[in-house]
Amino acid sequence: MKYSPTKKIVIAIDGFSSCGKSTFAKEIAARIGYVFIDTGAMYRAVTLYGLRHGAVQDGDVNEALLIAMLPEIEITFAFNSERGASDIFLNGENVEKRIRSIEVSDLVSKVSGIAAVREQLVRQQQQLGRQKGIVMDGRDIGTVVFPDAELKIFMTADPAIRAQRRYKELEAKGEKVSLEEVERNLRERDHADQTRAVSPLRQAEDAVVLDNSHMTLPEQMDWVMRRIEKITCAPCTSK
């Protein structure tokens, strides 16, 4: 059936690591012609910058140094038609692949716990979504970035299934990493993201929970399109 909306909305997708938020958000955006923004990529890009410029070293983050570097960091997006999603650029360089390494994954939750980093990125995220028609995924989208989002989804999946999915993805990309390392990274990040002082990962009160442990992407799409249509097409169906 053709999707004929009468209004544009903001769709906020939050949840645990590697449960399929970006895959889902990308598919939704393609289906209804929205912009998709992966906010995790933004925290990863700041982490990569810190690693390259000595503010993130030996598994630790020099907060003062990284904060001083923030004005030098420019993050932009450009649509990549081959991937069907936007690639992320760090000061003009396409870092879409670089930011997915286990080295960045191991440090990103330390960087994302810094209030000044969050302030800068949240401001940019709010700008990107000011005209609506956006699907954004992350950890604090429904709680902090867009507390008034019309549709909020909180995603989760069995931790062993999530680790297996991410492991398969990294293995296919040729990254030398073990399943144990991936599991450990997921566990540590989920813990750090849920317990940090600033904007911790939590389910917004008005979010709908989606556990996709045993769901395929087409099943998820049926689930979400019913909800999107209800919100964006309500006036037309009541005529």
Ligand SMILES: Nc1ncnc2c1ncn2[C@@H]1O[C@H](COP(=O)(O)OP(=O)(O)O)[C@@H](O)[C@H]1O
């Ligand atoms: N419903 C699903 N069933 C099986 N695998 C999935 C599903 N959704 C996503 N995946 C796979 O799981 C991995 C993590 O997905 P991703 O979208 O990157 O998660 P997140 O954005 O939550 O970190 C990817 O390899 C993706 O292809």
Ligand SMILES: Nc1ccn([C@@H]2O[C@H](COP(=O)(O)OP(=O)(O)O)[C@@H](O)[C@H]2O)c(=O)n1
């Ligand atoms: N809105 C967001 C998005 C990500 N993050 C941080 O960035 C990290 C990487 O996010 P991600 O979405 O790329 O992680 P994956 O689920 O893809 O592994 C998370 O573990 C969080 O520490 C955040 O704090 N707030």
